[in-house]
Amino acid sequence: EAGVAQSPRYKIIEKRQSVAFWCNPISGHATLYWYQQILGQGPKLLIQFQNNGVVDDSQLPKDRFSAERLKGVDSTLKIQPAKLEDSAVYLCASSLLAHSGSSRHTGELFFGEGSRLTVL
Protein backbone atom coordinates (compact mmCIF):
# COMPACT_ATOMS: atom_id res chain seq x y z
CA GLU A 1 0.00 0.00 0.00
CA ALA A 2 1.41 3.38 -0.98
CA GLY A 3 2.04 5.79 1.87
CA VAL A 4 1.42 9.52 2.15
CA ALA A 5 3.28 11.34 -0.61
CA GLN A 6 4.63 14.87 -0.20
CA SER A 7 6.54 17.23 -2.45
CA PRO A 8 8.88 18.95 -2.65
CA ARG A 9 11.13 17.32 -0.02
CA TYR A 10 13.24 20.45 0.31
CA LYS A 11 12.67 24.11 -0.49
CA ILE A 12 14.83 27.16 0.14
CA ILE A 13 13.32 30.61 -0.36
CA GLU A 14 13.95 34.17 0.74
CA LYS A 15 11.66 35.94 3.18
CA ARG A 16 8.59 37.51 1.62
CA GLN A 17 8.57 34.94 -1.19
CA SER A 18 5.81 32.35 -1.54
CA VAL A 19 5.92 28.56 -1.44
CA ALA A 20 3.47 25.71 -1.92
CA PHE A 21 3.55 22.14 -0.64
CA TRP A 22 1.57 19.25 -2.03
CA CYS A 23 0.23 16.15 -0.29
CA ASN A 24 -1.40 12.99 -1.61
CA PRO A 25 -2.87 10.95 1.26
CA ILE A 26 -3.36 7.21 1.45
CA SER A 27 -6.20 6.16 -0.83
CA GLY A 28 -9.53 6.08 0.95
CA HIS A 29 -8.43 8.07 3.98
CA ALA A 30 -11.11 10.54 5.01
CA THR A 31 -9.07 12.86 7.19
CA LEU A 32 -6.00 14.86 6.19
CA TYR A 33 -3.78 16.95 8.44
CA TRP A 34 -1.02 19.49 7.94
CA TYR A 35 1.47 19.81 10.80
CA GLN A 36 4.38 22.20 11.29
CA GLN A 37 7.46 20.74 12.99
CA ILE A 38 10.07 23.27 14.07
CA LEU A 39 13.51 21.84 14.81
CA GLY A 40 13.60 20.29 18.29
CA GLN A 41 9.84 20.39 18.79
CA GLY A 42 6.89 18.12 18.31
CA PRO A 43 4.47 18.46 15.40
CA LYS A 44 1.96 21.29 15.76
CA LEU A 45 -1.37 21.03 13.97
CA LEU A 46 -2.03 23.70 11.36
CA ILE A 47 -5.21 22.41 9.74
CA GLN A 48 -7.40 19.31 9.65
CA PHE A 49 -9.67 18.38 6.75
CA GLN A 50 -12.40 15.78 6.69
CA ASN A 51 -13.00 14.89 3.06
CA ASN A 52 -12.92 18.38 1.49
CA GLY A 53 -14.22 20.32 4.50
CA VAL A 54 -12.17 22.05 7.22
CA VAL A 55 -12.56 20.56 10.71
CA ASP A 56 -10.00 22.65 12.59
CA ASP A 57 -7.87 25.56 11.39
CA SER A 58 -7.63 27.40 14.70
CA GLN A 59 -3.81 27.35 14.71
CA LEU A 60 -3.33 28.28 11.05
CA PRO A 61 -1.85 31.81 10.63
CA LYS A 62 -4.48 32.81 8.13
CA ASP A 63 -2.82 36.10 7.20
CA ARG A 64 -0.08 34.15 5.42
CA PHE A 65 -1.01 30.46 5.33
CA SER A 66 -3.74 28.88 3.27
CA ALA A 67 -4.68 25.29 2.51
CA GLU A 68 -7.18 23.49 0.37
CA ARG A 69 -8.20 19.91 -0.27
CA LEU A 70 -9.88 19.71 -3.61
CA LYS A 71 -12.27 16.82 -4.27
CA GLY A 72 -11.43 15.39 -0.86
CA VAL A 73 -8.13 13.85 -1.99
CA ASP A 74 -4.93 15.86 -2.62
CA SER A 75 -4.12 18.91 -0.58
CA THR A 76 -1.96 22.00 -1.01
CA LEU A 77 -0.52 24.19 1.73
CA LYS A 78 0.65 27.67 0.71
CA ILE A 79 2.67 30.28 2.55
CA GLN A 80 2.67 33.85 1.24
CA PRO A 81 4.66 35.86 2.21
CA ALA A 82 7.11 33.65 4.09
CA LYS A 83 8.85 34.78 7.27
CA LEU A 84 12.09 33.54 8.81
CA GLU A 85 10.13 31.79 11.59
CA ASP A 86 8.31 29.65 9.01
CA SER A 87 11.48 27.57 8.59
CA ALA A 88 10.33 24.09 9.59
CA VAL A 89 9.33 20.68 8.28
CA TYR A 90 5.75 20.59 7.05
CA LEU A 91 4.24 17.18 7.63
CA CYS A 92 1.12 15.87 5.98
CA ALA A 93 -0.75 13.02 7.63
CA SER A 94 -3.90 11.10 6.87
CA SER A 95 -6.17 8.78 8.79
CA LEU A 96 -8.78 6.34 7.67
CA LEU A 97 -11.59 7.44 9.93
CA ALA A 98 -13.63 10.60 9.97
CA HIS A 99 -14.38 12.24 13.26
CA SER A 100 -17.94 11.98 14.46
CA GLY A 101 -20.15 14.10 16.62
CA SER A 102 -19.24 11.91 19.58
CA SER A 103 -15.47 11.93 19.18
CA ARG A 104 -12.64 13.76 17.41
CA HIS A 105 -10.52 10.62 17.43
CA THR A 106 -9.75 9.46 13.91
CA GLY A 107 -7.43 6.55 14.64
CA GLU A 108 -3.81 6.13 13.64
CA LEU A 109 -2.19 8.99 11.78
CA PHE A 110 0.01 8.04 8.82
CA PHE A 111 2.63 10.70 8.13
CA GLY A 112 4.49 11.54 4.97
CA GLU A 113 8.23 12.18 5.00
CA GLY A 114 7.69 15.93 5.17
CA SER A 115 8.73 19.01 3.23
CA ARG A 116 11.65 20.90 4.76
CA LEU A 117 11.39 24.67 4.28
CA THR A 118 14.29 27.03 4.85
CA VAL A 119 13.52 30.75 4.73
CA LEU A 120 16.59 32.99 4.35
Add this chain to the structure above:
Amino acid sequence: GENVEQHPSTLSVQEGDSAVIKCTYSDSASNYFPWYKQELGKGPQLIIDIRSNVGEKKDQRIAVTLNKTAKHFSLHITETQPEDSAVYFCAASTRDSTLTFGKGTMLLVSP
Protein backbone atom coordinates in the same frame (compact mmCIF):
# COMPACT_ATOMS: atom_id res chain seq x y z
CA GLY B 1 -5.79 23.87 25.71
CA GLU B 2 -3.88 20.68 26.35
CA ASN B 3 -0.19 20.90 27.32
CA VAL B 4 2.08 17.86 27.11
CA GLU B 5 5.49 17.84 28.80
CA GLN B 6 8.01 15.15 27.86
CA HIS B 7 11.24 14.08 29.62
CA PRO B 8 14.08 13.54 29.09
CA SER B 9 14.89 15.44 25.91
CA THR B 10 17.78 13.07 25.19
CA LEU B 11 18.48 9.55 26.46
CA SER B 12 21.56 7.44 25.83
CA VAL B 13 21.59 3.74 26.72
CA GLN B 14 23.69 0.68 25.97
CA GLU B 15 22.28 -2.03 23.76
CA GLY B 16 20.26 -4.43 25.88
CA ASP B 17 19.39 -1.88 28.55
CA SER B 18 15.89 -0.57 29.18
CA ALA B 19 14.73 2.94 28.31
CA VAL B 20 11.92 4.91 29.91
CA ILE B 21 10.38 8.13 28.58
CA LYS B 22 7.85 10.04 30.67
CA CYS B 23 5.08 12.49 29.75
CA THR B 24 2.64 14.57 31.73
CA TYR B 25 -0.54 16.16 30.44
CA SER B 26 -2.65 19.01 31.74
CA ASP B 27 -6.22 18.30 30.60
CA SER B 28 -7.92 15.75 32.84
CA ALA B 29 -10.39 15.10 30.01
CA SER B 30 -7.64 13.60 27.81
CA ASN B 31 -8.44 9.99 27.03
CA TYR B 32 -6.15 8.91 24.19
CA PHE B 33 -2.35 8.67 24.47
CA PRO B 34 -0.32 7.49 21.46
CA TRP B 35 3.45 7.24 21.07
CA TYR B 36 5.13 7.98 17.75
CA LYS B 37 8.66 7.12 16.61
CA GLN B 38 10.41 9.40 14.12
CA GLU B 39 13.55 8.23 12.34
CA LEU B 40 15.87 10.72 10.67
CA GLY B 41 14.32 12.19 7.54
CA LYS B 42 11.05 10.32 8.02
CA GLY B 43 7.62 11.19 9.31
CA PRO B 44 6.47 9.97 12.75
CA GLN B 45 5.08 6.45 12.94
CA LEU B 46 2.68 5.12 15.56
CA ILE B 47 4.29 2.44 17.74
CA ILE B 48 1.76 2.00 20.55
CA ASP B 49 -1.24 3.77 22.04
CA ILE B 50 -3.39 3.54 25.14
CA ARG B 51 -6.84 4.76 26.07
CA SER B 52 -7.85 6.06 29.46
CA ASN B 53 -9.82 2.97 30.43
CA VAL B 54 -6.60 0.90 30.43
CA GLY B 55 -3.63 1.20 32.82
CA GLU B 56 -1.00 -0.67 30.84
CA LYS B 57 -0.47 -2.06 27.36
CA LYS B 58 2.36 -4.17 25.98
CA ASP B 59 3.53 -5.05 22.50
CA GLN B 60 6.64 -7.22 22.47
CA ARG B 61 9.52 -5.06 23.78
CA ILE B 62 7.50 -1.89 24.25
CA ALA B 63 4.93 -1.03 26.88
CA VAL B 64 3.00 2.04 27.91
CA THR B 65 1.64 2.78 31.39
CA LEU B 66 -0.95 5.39 32.29
CA ASN B 67 -1.64 7.01 35.65
CA LYS B 68 -4.79 9.09 35.24
CA THR B 69 -4.73 10.40 38.80
CA ALA B 70 -1.25 11.84 38.38
CA LYS B 71 -1.88 12.71 34.71
CA HIS B 72 1.23 11.03 33.44
CA PHE B 73 2.07 8.20 31.08
CA SER B 74 5.32 6.48 30.21
CA LEU B 75 6.91 4.49 27.40
CA HIS B 76 9.09 1.54 28.36
CA ILE B 77 11.43 -0.16 25.88
CA THR B 78 13.21 -3.30 27.06
CA GLU B 79 16.24 -5.01 25.53
CA THR B 80 17.02 -1.94 23.43
CA GLN B 81 18.62 -2.40 20.01
CA PRO B 82 20.51 0.08 17.81
CA GLU B 83 17.50 0.26 15.48
CA ASP B 84 15.48 1.71 18.38
CA SER B 85 17.55 4.90 18.01
CA ALA B 86 15.12 7.64 16.96
CA VAL B 87 13.08 10.53 18.31
CA TYR B 88 10.02 9.46 20.28
CA PHE B 89 6.96 11.69 20.74
CA CYS B 90 4.14 11.27 23.20
CA ALA B 91 0.78 12.87 22.51
CA ALA B 92 -2.60 13.32 24.13
CA SER B 93 -6.09 14.20 23.02
CA THR B 94 -9.51 14.58 24.49
CA ARG B 95 -12.79 13.44 23.00
CA ASP B 96 -13.22 16.89 21.47
CA SER B 97 -9.67 17.79 20.41
CA THR B 98 -6.95 16.65 18.09
CA LEU B 99 -3.54 15.42 19.24
CA THR B 100 -1.12 17.64 21.16
CA PHE B 101 2.44 16.35 20.89
CA GLY B 102 5.28 16.59 23.38
CA LYS B 103 8.63 18.04 22.32
CA GLY B 104 10.22 14.65 21.78
CA THR B 105 12.97 12.48 23.24
CA MET B 106 16.03 11.58 21.21
CA LEU B 107 16.97 8.00 22.11
CA LEU B 108 20.46 6.81 21.23
CA VAL B 109 21.25 3.11 21.67
CA SER B 110 24.95 2.34 21.54
CA PRO B 111 26.14 -1.13 20.46
